[in-house]
Amino acid sequence: MTTRRDCLKFSMAAALATLLPQGRLLAADDAPLLTRPIPSSGEQLPLIGLGSSATFSQVARGEDASALRDVLQALVAGGGSVFDTAPAYGASEEVAGALARELGITDRLFWATKVNVAGRGEDAKADPAKAREQIEASLKHLGKERLDLVQVHNLADVPTHLGVLRELKAQGRVRYVGVTSTSKPAYSRLIDTMRNEEIDFIGVDYAVDNRDVEETILPLAQERKIGVLVYLPFGRTRLWSRIGERSLPEWAAEFDAHSWAQFMLKYVAAHPAVTCITPATSKARNMTDNLGAARGRLPDAEQRARMAAYIDALPAAG
Structure with a gap:
């Protein structure tokens, strides 16, 4: 049986990473990760990154962060670079x-964070000065003079926040700007923003059993040349609950998926609009397993349809 807890040889080859005395990272498998270009610049990003909500955030609140050190080490050792975070994710x-x-890997990471000082509610307004303060705090926390990406979290007061971000981008403090939403009721506002604002990225939820963004949002991102960061590719724990203890289908090997995590991530990665997927984890072995989804073949359209049908036929998580 192949489960998330198993470490098959395909994942282990990429997993073995050690920190050398000089702080240099060495990976056992030097096979490069698949990359995608940021549409507005052409800069290449590895298809798999790391998010910091959920379990990462929970561990960060504790006194022992050694597990997170191992996760970041595994990310970079395995060829990844994108780290997605937010002030809202606690510590x-x-x-x-x-x-x-x-x-010693600060400059090897692509730091993506967020801004939201508007509070709750669609009509809540943001104070530009407080937005700048929050971004300055992020710069300090991350030890950077310039952030790679800052997005307006949950579409909060987009005009105010995006105005501040554009000022900072013009000043060279922020390289890319965007907006995020993981709420289906807010998709219409996300679409309006994509159509009417000049942004480099969106961040949105997308999974093999959560495919609504395939209808309008992802095609629009391609049309408007907007990069896409994918959140919740496992539906938090929803997909793991649906899969349970089932064995990975043998046909998953046709597109080099050797674990359920890789199966789910490869479905998302195969969509050409996706720039990078950022599943959160607090375990180095899971980080390495996730990175395996950006190696080898990706499923074609027929295989993706089979993957979706397979998952759809499973009982919904209780």
Whole structure:
């Protein structure tokens, strides 16, 4: 049986990473990860990154962050670079910044964070000065003079926040700007923003059993040349609950998926609009397994349809 807990040889080849005395990272498998270009610039990003909500955030609140140090080490050792965080994720931003400095990998990461000082509610307004303060705090936490990407979290007061981000981009403090939403009721506002604002990225939820973004959002991102960061590719724990203890189908080997995590991530990665997927984890072995989804073949259209049908036929998570 192939489960998330198994470490098959395909994942282990990429997993073995050690921190050398000089802080240099060495991976056992030097096969490069598949990459995608940021549409607005052409800069290449590895298809799999790391998010810091959920379990990463929970561990960051504790006193022992050694597990997160191992996760960041595994990310970079395996060829990844994108780290997605937010001030709303508790201590994640600050802890990750400190650990990256300790490991000597700060400049090897693509730091993506968010801004939201508007509070709750669609009509809540943001104070531009407080937005700048929050971004300055992120710069301090991450030990950077310039952030790679800052997005307006949950479409909060987009005009105000995006105005601040554009000022900072013009000043060279932020390289890319965007907006995020993982709420289906807000998709119409996300679509309006994509159509009417000049942005480099969106962040959105997408999974093999959560495919609504395939209808309008992903095609529009391609049309408007907007990069896509994918959140919740496992539906938090929803997909794991649906899969249970089932064995991975033998036909998953046709597109080099050797674990359920790779199966789910490869479905998402195969969509050409996707720039990078950022599943959160607090375990280095899971980080390495996830990175395996950006190696080898990706499923074609027929295989993706089979993957979706397979998952759809499973009982819904209780």
